Structure formats: structure tokens, C-alpha cells
Amino acid sequence: MDGDYTGNIRRGGNSGKKLIAVWRWTVDPKQREACKVCKDVYAQKGKKAPCNTCEYKPRLGRSNHAAYFLWCHVQTQWRAGPYGYIGLDYVALRQEATALGINLTRRTMSKIQTLEAVELERLNKND
Numbered sequence: 001m002d003g004d005y006t007g008n009i010r011r012g013g014n015s016g017k018k019l020i021a022v023w024r025w026t027v028d029p030k031q032r033e034a035c036k037v038c039k040d041v042y043a044q045k046g047k048k049a050p051c052n053t054c055e056y057k058p059r060l061g062r063s064n065h066a067a068y069f070l071w072c073h074v075q076t077q078w079r080a081g082p083y084g085y086i087g088l089d090y091v092a093l094r095q096e097a098t099a100l101g102i103n104l105t106r107r108t109m110s111k112i113q114t115l116e117a118v119e120l121e122r123l124n125k126n127d
Helices: 015-027 029-044 062-073 090-100 106-125
Strands: 078-081 084-088
Touching: 015 029, 015 062, 015 106, 062 090, 062 106, 084 090, 084 106
Parallel strands: none
Antiparallel strands: 078 084
């Protein structure tokens, strides 16, 4: 099921690709290890690692901040069945959006569903 999930986002150019790149970078254990090594190297020099300007970390566009913030907050809201993960609990997602003050527009929901499709593939591949 590996594919281009950005078709879920109606407008906005590469916003789906950027969201996907940031999420994949976030959950990739190799990236976390690389960050740890970098931070350790800078710590040995008595400096703080320049994470905000890291050239390897994908950047999230401003138009994606709300969707990504909500996405990170609903990672405990997955529904699962006997054969793996099914998807996000949309009732919980809506409640979390309200609690966070995020207007759950069609566009925001489309971005969430794009990330959901990518993550479902990753989660179910590991089962």
C-alpha cells in the first residue's frame, strides 16, 4: 500500500509531502539516534546542539502547524482490531481538537487523514 497519500489534500502544493516527511523523520529510530549523537558531540564541546537549524530535519510549513500539533496529541487514540490497527478514533480526535482550540476544517481533517494513512501502513507493516 505504499503510495502517494498527498492526493488527500485538495490544495496547497507539497503540504502533504512535508507533513509526511516530518512525521517519518520523527518516528524513524535512525533519526533519533543521529540526533542523540549530534547532541552528545555538541555537549562534549560544552555547547547546545543547533537543532532548530539542523539541515537534515525536514521543515514543517506554517499552514501545517495546527494539523501536526493535533496529530501529535492524538497518538494515543488509535483503534485496533484482531488483525492490526484500523485508524484513529475520530470522536476522540474531534474532542482533542476542541480542547486544543483547533478548528477542525476539511483541510485540517484531510491532512490528518493523510498522516493516518501513512502511519497505518507503518504500524501494520510492523505487526
